[in-house]
Amino acid sequence: MSTLAPLVIAAIPAEDEVLRTEVSAFLQAAVADRPAWERAKTWSGVDRDLSRQMGARGWIGVTLPPAYGGGGRSVYARYVIVEECLNWGAPVGWHWIADRQSAPMILRFGTEAQKQFYIPPICRGESAFCIGMSEPNSGSDLASVRTRATRTDTGWLLxxxxxxxxxxDQCQHMIALVRTSGTAEDRHRGLSQFIVDLSLPGVEVRPIQDLSGESHFSEVFFDDVELPDGALIGAEGEGWAQVTAELAFERSGPERIFSSIILFDAWLDFVRALGDQRSSTQRLAGRIFTELATLRAMSVALTDQLAQGKSPVVEAALVKDLGTTLEQNIPLWLADDLFARDPGSVPSSLLHTLVMLTRIAPSFSLRGGTREILRGMVARGLGLR
Incomplete structure (x- = not known):
């Protein structure tokens, strides 16, 4: 029997939507001098000063309690801020994961000491986190992790x-899912999460260069890293439940829909400037707009579920799979259009943006869970396997 609940169409409340004007004006000015190909990197781009400015305006940790430096607002307020960051292509990668996942997870499962220590600097845009889930030869099969933390007299050895x-390579901390008991064959049992200071002895970070020549991903090695008792999040063995709750935040947001939006906007500006009214151009624009509108409605509906305290893991997997498929299709579809035009008629800046997105688009269906794993989750949610 299907366990996939129907999504109920929702709208962003007016008290949260009103944020959009101020956030949009600030971000538009912040990226005014950045070319489209650079803005297209958006949440993988890093600008620490911009993150601190956003933190000072209360736009990081906006859903977190004021007692820890947060804004105390709804998840819809954060949705508006995120959407505008993507819309303008703001380089917000410094605080992105800490704001989206790490701080809410520490708030939900961490000790009071962890909340007091880690959350306020995240809200100020001063602290960056990365997520240590995937491992070599495991892909998105998180339950098969082999990285291990062993108890010692003073804490843990990782x-x-x-x-x-x-x-x-940019972050101060990692939240790592590791095994604290049993073996990889035990699957979900025996997994725990730790906050790892990446400056500790025994930690080595090796950036991985991608097709664009940049290094958004890294390998991280732990060679007998000594962790204190206070590094464990929650109780030992609760890591799997923590991760599954966390992934609903990672997979359902607008960043799983709008990673190619800067390229699409640049293409629209180009065809509008030409006065291109050809039916093929209109069909292509209509196809992209239609898919974007549908996926955004689904994403907002998931935000409504999160606002109700639910954890729509399977539904988020579906939106993430559909969203990243569109994100990857946009560069392909626009390339077909642009290279069918007269040579030299397409602005070099538009071509540069297209090339950059084409090179990084394969990663869209890797980050946050591969397509095969997500479809397996959806199939189980529908009772098909």
Whole structure:
């Protein structure tokens, strides 16, 4: 029997939508001098000063309690801020994961000491986190992790390796899913999460260069890294429940829909400037607009579920799979259009943006869970396997 609940169409409340004007004006000015190809990097781009400015305006940790430096507002307020960051292509990668996942997870499962220590600097835009989930030869099969933390007299000893870790070379901390008992064959049992200071002895971060020539991902090695008792999040063995709750935040947001939006906007500006009214151009624009509108409605509906305290893990997997498929299709579809035109008629800046997105688009269906794993989750949610 299907366990996939129907999504109920929702709208962003007026008290949260009103944020859009101020956030949009600030971000538009902040990126005014950045070319489209650079803005297209958006949440993988890093600008620490911009993150601190956003933190000072209360736009990081906006859903977190004021007692820890947060804004105390709804998840819809954060949705508006995120959407505008993507819309303008703001380089917000410094605080992105800490704001989206790490701080809410520490708030939900961490000790009071962890909340007091880690959350306020995240809200100020001063602290960056990465997520240590994937491992070599495991892909998105998180339950098969082999990195291990072993109890010692003073805390824990961490050994192993993580891979495809976004911005690990930029971050101060990692939240790592590791095994504290049993073996990889035990699957969900025996997994725990730790906050790892990446400056500790025994930690080595090796950036991975991608097709664009940049290094958004890294390998991270742990060679007998000594962790204090206070590094454990929650109780030992609760890591799997923590991760599954966390992934609903990672997979359902607008960043799983709008990663190619800067390229699409640049293409629209180009065809509008030409006065291109050809039916093929209109069909292509209509196809992209239609898919974007549908996926955005689904994403907002998931935000409504999160606002109700639910954890729509399977539904988020579906939106993430559909969203990243569109994100990857946009560069392909626009390339077909642009290269069918007269040579030299397409602005070099538009071509540069297209080339950059084409090179990084394969990663869209890797980060946050591969397509095969997500479709397996959806199939189980529908009772098909």
């Amino acid at each position: 050994s192993g390796q993580k891979i495809w870790t976004t911005n690990a």
